[in-house]
Amino acid sequence: MAKFRYQLKPLEHMMATQFADASIPGGFSPVTKNVKVHQHGVKKRWGYTSDRSLSAPVYSTACLQAANGQRYTLYLTDADLAVRKTGASETFAYATEQYTGGHITNITAANPGVITGSSTAWTTTGGIAAGDKFILTDDENANIELDANWATVATVAAAEITLTAAYTGTTGDFGADPKHYVIRKVYSVPSGDRWSWTMVDDKFIFTNGNINTQYIAAGGTSAADVSAIYAIKAKYCTAFADRLILADVYSGGLRNPVKVQYSANTDVLQFNSGADATAGSFELLETEDYITGLGRVGPLLGVFKRDSITYYERSGDSTAPLRRYSISAGIGSSAPYSIVEALGTVLFLGKDDFYLINGDNPEPVGENMRYKFYDIVGETEAASTWGFVNPMENEIVWIANTSEGKYAFVWDYKYKEWYLYSFPVDITGAGMGAI
Numbered sequence: 001m002a003k004f005r006y007q008l009k010p011l012e013h014m015m016a017t018q019f020a021d022a023s024i025p026g027g028f029s030p031v032t033k034n035v036k037v038h039q040h041g042v043k044k045r046w047g048y049t050s051d052r053s054l055s056a057p058v059y060s061t062a063c064l065q066a067a068n069g070q071r072y073t074l075y076l077t078d079a080d081l082a083v084r085k086t087g088a089s090e091t092f093a094y095a096t097e098q099y100t101g102g103h104i105t106n107i108t109a110a111n112p113g114v115i116t117g118s119s120t121a122w123t124t125t126g127g128i129a130a131g132d133k134f135i136l137t138d139d140e141n142a143n144i145e146l147d148a149n150w151a152t153v154a155t156v157a158a159a160e161i162t163l164t165a166a167y168t169g170t171t172g173d174f175g176a177d178p179k180h181y182v183i184r185k186v187y188s189v190p191s192g193d194r195w196s197w198t199m200v201d202d203k204f205i206f207t208n209g210n211i212n213t214q215y216i217a218a219g220g221t222s223a224a225d226v227s228a229i230y231a232i233k234a235k236y237c238t239a240f241a242d243r244l245i246l247a248d249v250y251s252g253g254l255r256n257p258v259k260v261q262y263s264a265n266t267d268v269l270q271f272n273s274g275a276d277a278t279a280g281s282f283e284l285l286e287t288e289d290y291i292t293g294l295g296r297v298g299p300l301l302g303v304f305k306r307d308s309i310t311y312y313e314r315s316g317d318s319t320a321p322l323r324r325y326s327i328s329a330g331i332g333s334s335a336p337y338s339i340v341e342a343l344g345t346v347l348f349l350g351k352d353d354f355y356l357i358n359g360d361n362p363e364p365v366g367e368n369m370r371y372k373f374y375d376i377v378g379e380t381e382a383a384s385t386w387g388f389v390n391p392m393e394n395e396i397v398w399i400a401n402t403s404e405g406k407y408a409f410v411w412d413y414k415y416k417e418w419y420l421y422s423f424p425v426d427i428t429g430a431g432m433g434a435i
Helices: 370-376 379-383
Strands: 035-038 041-044 058-065 071-077 081-084 092-094 104-107 114-117 133-136 151-156 160-163 181-184 196-200 203-207 214-217 236-240 243-251 254-262 280-283 291-297 300-305 308-314 322-329 340-342 345-349 354-358 361-364 386-390 395-402 405-412 417-421
Touching: 035 417, 058 196, 203 236, 236 291, 243 291, 254 291, 291 345, 340 386, 340 395, 345 386, 379 395
Parallel strands: 196 236
Antiparallel strands: 035 041, 058 071, 071 081, 081 092, 104 114, 114 160, 133 151, 133 181, 151 160, 196 203, 203 214, 236 243, 243 254, 254 280, 291 300, 300 308, 308 322, 340 345, 345 354, 354 361, 386 395, 395 405, 405 417
16 A cells, blocks of 8 residues: 655644634644644643642632742632641641630530620621631641631621531530630622732732722731721722722722722821821723723833723822823723733733733734634623733733633743643632742
8 A cells, every 4th residue: 555645844833813724824733722832843731730728719829928038828719818838737827807806705515506705896897797717726727727617607796606507616614714716707709700919018918899908918817908997899909109009999888990099108008198198099080981900011000991091100299199191092901800910011801802011002912812712702701801920831821711611821922822721620710829
């Protein structure tokens, strides 16, 4: 039988979805998954190994580096903030806002369990609420979570808490020797949304529009409100001009989706402009749509809306620190969590392409992928697309639900190549921790 010999061209590039399959230029691949171009051939995408189980979906992983050189790995789940622990047999510690005031004098063994305590502050505004978690410190190893003795709060009275079930830890009358306890606040994330977070002044700051903006200092064990009065339920945050910047915030008990707040100069916990005139706020009213995110673009701050980006620069005036620099009309983002700060600028998903901001000009970078993306990603899912940077592989990765399943749309910023990845498990979050 005659032998056939086929000439195989070396592979120079990856995706080129702007062409019909039959018209793909030589050197490009057709639509492929889970491989990258390497030395004129292909190699498998990066993989992963199991590290910690938090028994909850992890939305973000971050590395908080303190001025003293200490580094901490932080996780944000759907309900908690946690700190990775590295001691022998240690796993993680909850760093969610906690309540420890007063003492416990009795816990019944009944189902549901009833807790009696000496604290009378449980029912104050912002205090304990149904759904929060309770444990005696005698029953907890704080650095080896998830502890099986954590119990869920059902109802709260001034000196009594009822659980949803029987308490599995120590019970009985502790009147002669009252016990210490921890009640950790349980966070919530708005449906379809994610966390926004930033790091400044040795502090990790996080918010999502459902909770008051919170922070934890490097080495801290429990988060707290940035300001329970002046930093209420911000949806987005970043750091700029020696300040913490918040956007889409509550004001007068109502959501104000066009408002930007900035903290006092070098004091990211001070938002009371009456106490410090270098703190303040303004409303972005030039266009009718809502703010959809924040991003640092070199020396500029970008405030995103659906169809525009307004840029601000430092003004040099401490009491009016932000001065409008320019506005890019017609290009914005309806996908707040697709906004990725990398390479000293911002990359994001627009309504028709992926963009990189060059100076104050959004430049499209997604030509080789956008046809595939918009062919399989609907408008609602496009708005829920979220991204992260993978510096180990020189990649910006955007995760989206598609008609074919959950995909990672990957741009290699070193070689300007696009890749398509899928994973056998659900990818809910990403980031880089302390190494």
